[in-house]
Amino acid sequence: MKKDKKFTTSSGIPVENDLSSITAGNKGPVLLQDVHLLEKLAHFTRERIPERVVHAKGAGAFGYFEVTDDLSRYTCASFLSEVGKRTEVFARFSTVGGEKGSADTERDPRGFAVKFYTEEGNFDMVGNNTPVFFIRDAMKFPDFIHTQKRDPETNLKDPDMFWDFLSLTPESIHQVTILFSDRGTPKGHRHMNGYGGHAYMWYNEKGDYNWVKLHFKTEQGIVNFTGEDAGMMRGIDPDFSTRDLFESIAGGNFPSWSVEVQIMTPKQAEGFRFDPFDVTKVWPHGEYPMIKLGRMVLDRNPENYFADVEQAAFSPGNLVPGMGPSFDRMFQARIFAYPDTHRHRLGANYHLIPVNQPRGLKVSNYQRDGSMRVDGNGGPGPNYWPNSFGGVDPDGSRAVPPLDVTGTAWRHEVKLSDEDFVQAGDLYRKVMDDSARENLVRNIVGHLGNAQKRIQLRQTALFWKADEEYGRRVADGLGLDVRRIGELASMSQEERVRATSDR
Numbered sequence: 144m145k146k147d148k149k150f151t152t153s154s155g156i157p158v159e160n161d162l163s164s165i166t167a168g169n170k171g172p173v174l175l176q177d178v179h180l181l182e183k184l185a186h187f188t189r190e191r192i193p194e195r196v197v198h199a200k201g202a203g204a205f206g207y208f209e210v211t212d213d214l215s216r217y218t219c220a221s222f223l224s225e226v227g228k229r230t231e232v233f234a235r236f237s238t239v240g241g242e243k244g245s246a247d248t249e250r251d252p253r254g255f256a257v258k259f260y261t262e263e264g265n266f267d268m269v270g271n272n273t274p275v276f277f278i279r280d281a282m283k284f285p286d287f288i289h290t291q292k293r294d295p296e297t298n299l300k301d302p303d304m305f306w307d308f309l310s311l312t313p314e315s316i317h318q319v320t321i322l323f324s325d326r327g328t329p330k331g332h333r334h335m336n337g338y339g340g341h342a343y344m345w346y347n348e349k350g351d352y353n354w355v356k357l358h359f360k361t362e363q364g365i366v367n368f369t370g371e372d373a374g375m376m377r378g379i380d381p382d383f384s385t386r387d388l389f390e391s392i393a394g395g396n397f398p399s400w401s402v403e404v405q406i407m408t409p410k411q412a413e414g415f416r417f418d419p420f421d422v423t424k425v426w427p428h429g430e431y432p433m434i435k436l437g438r439m440v441l442d443r444n445p446e447n448y449f450a451d452v453e454q455a456a457f458s459p460g461n462l463v464p465g466m467g468p469s470f471d472r473m474f475q476a477r478i479f480a481y482p483d484t485h486r487h488r489l490g491a492n493y494h495l496i497p498v499n500q501p502r503g504l505k506v507s508n509y510q511r512d513g514s515m516r517v518d519g520n521g522g523p524g525p526n527y528w529p530n531s532f533g534g535v536d537p538d539g540s541r542a543v544p545p546l547d548v549t550g551t552a553w554r555h556e557v558k559l560s561d562e563d564f565v566q567a568g569d570l571y572r573k574v575m576d577d578s579a580r581e582n583l584v585r586n587i588v589g590h591l592g593n594a595q596k597r598i599q600l601r602q603t604a605l606f607w608k609a610d611e612e613y614g615r616r617v618a619d620g621l622g623l624d625v626r627r628i629g630e631l632a633s634m635s636q637e638e639r640v641r642a643t644s645d646r
C-alpha cells in the first residue's frame with residue numbers, strides 16, 4: 144500500500160514516535176503530557192459500540208439489483224420502473240441468537256437484509272432466510288429472544304427455556320420445523336434464499352394497490368450442512384460463512400439471487416382462509432405463483448468491516464414511494480424497533496454514516512443537531528416548517544393510498560387454530576423427502592432431548608398435531624410413550640399445558 148499520508152494525532156498533529164511513552168527519566172513514571180498515548184488509549188477503550196441485541200454476527204457486501212421484468216403496473220417505485228434499470232445495494236447476512244463472535248454455522252434463522260439505494264431514498268428489505276417467523280405479535284418478541292439467548296443464572300444456552308417457550312407458543316411450529324430441517328444450517332450465506340416474510344403494499348400511480356411478498360432465490364443453489372457437519376464446522380472455522388462470502392467475491396465469483404414476488408389483490412386478501420398478514424404462514428405457491436422481478440448480484444466487498452457492516456442500519460419502515468407496510472403486527476412493531484436500536488447503537492444521526500446514506504440525492508428536512516451531526520446541520524437555512532424562507536416542502540403526490548380501517552381498540556388476541564399446524568404438516572408430508580424428514584427428526588431429537596421430560600412431551604404433541612407420523616418419530620427418537628403423546632395432541636393447548644405442568 145502506498146504511504147502518501149503522515150501519521151498524526153486525531154487533531155492532525157504529526158506523531159513523531161509511536162513506540163515509547165514519555166517518561167520522567169528512563170525508569171520513571173509516565174507523564175500526563177503524552178497526548179498521543181492518552182488519546183490512543185482513550186480511543187481504544189471506546190472502540191466497541193453496543194452489540195446488536197439480535198443478528199450480532201454478520202457479514203455483508205455491496206452490489207446491484209437489476210430489473211429483469213416490468214412490474215411497474217403494480218408499483219410506481221421508480222427503481223422498478225423499467226427493465227434493465229440498476230440500483231446499488233448493500234446486503235447483510237447474519238445469525239440471530241449468537242453474540243458477535245459466535246459461530247456462523249449455528250442452527251438459527253439467518254438474517255437477510257438488503258438496502259436498495261434508490262433515487263427516491265433507501266428501501267430496506269429486512270428479511271430472513273425463512274419465509275415465516277416464530278410469533279406473530281411483537282409483544283412476545285423480547286421474551287422469545289431471551290429464551291434463545293443465555294440463562295440468567297448460568298449464562299449458558301438452556302434447552303429448557305428454549306423449548307419451554309416454543310411449546311407454550313404453538314404458532315411457532317412452522318418456523319421450528321424449518322429451523323430443524325437442513326435449512327436451519329445453510330452452507331454459508333451464498334447458498335440460501337431470502338424472504339421479505341411480511342406482506343408489503345405495492346401501489347401504482349393511480350393509487351391502485353396490492354399485497355406483495357418478496358423472495359430472493361439463490362442462483363448458487365440451496366446447499367446446507369447436516370447438523371453434524373455444522374457442529375464440526377463450529378470448531379474448524381467459526382467464521383465459515385463470513386469467509387466464504389468474502390473470498391468468493393474477492394475471487395470474482397459473485398453470488399446472485401433471482402428476485403421474485405407473489406401478488407395478492409385486496410379482494411383475495413379479504414376472503415382468504417387465514418390472515419394473509421400472519422407472518423407464521425406462507426402464501427402457497429400453487430395459489431400465488433412466483434412472478435419474476437429482477438436479479439441481485441453482490442460484487443464488492445466492503446473495504447472496512449466496522450465502517451460498512453457493523454454500522455449498517457436497516458429499517459423495515461424505509462419504504463420508497465410505490466411501497467407501504469401491511470397490517471402484519473410484526474412488521475408494524477419492527478418499524479419502531481429497528482430505528483430505535485440504531486439510535487441506541489449508533490446515535491441519533493446514524494443516517495449520516497456513509498453506508499446508511501442515500502445515494503444520488505440530498506437529504507433535506509428540518510431535523511437538526513444531535514450527537515455527531517457532521518453534515519453542516521442544514522447550514523443557515525430555516526429549521527422549521529412551514530416557512531417562507533425557501534425551505535423544502537412535503538410532496539404528497541405519491542403517498543400511500545388511504546385505507547379504511549375500523550374496529551374496537553382492544554388487545555385482540557390471535558387465537559390458536561388448527562390452521563396453525565397445516566403448513567408445518569405440509570412441509571413435512573409434501574415438501575420433504577425421506578432423507579430430509581430423517582434429518583429433521585434427528586436434529587429435533589438431538590436438541591429437545593436435553594430439555595426436561597414434561598417439556599419434551601408438550602413439544603412433541605405439537606409435532607404430532609402438525610403430522611401424526613412426525614410426532615410419532617420424534618417421540619420414538621426421544622423414547623417417549625407414543626400413546627401419551629397422542630393423548631396430549633388431542634387436548635386443547637390449555638389442557639396440554641396443565642397436563643405437563645410441574646406445579
Ligand code: NDP
Binds near residue numbers: 336429573
Ligand atoms: P410448494 O410445494 O409449491 O413449494 C414448496 C416450497 O418449499 C419449495 O418451493 C421451497 O421453497 C420450499 N422448501 C423446500 N424444502 C424446504 C425446507 N426444508 N424448508 C423450508 N422450505 C422448503 O409449496 P407451498 O407453497 O404450497 O408450501 C408448502 C410448504 O413449503 C409451506 O408450508 C412452507 O413450509 C414451505 N415453503 C413455502 C414457501 C412459499 O412461499 N409458498 C416458501 C418456502 C417454503 P423455495 O423455492 O422458497 O426454496
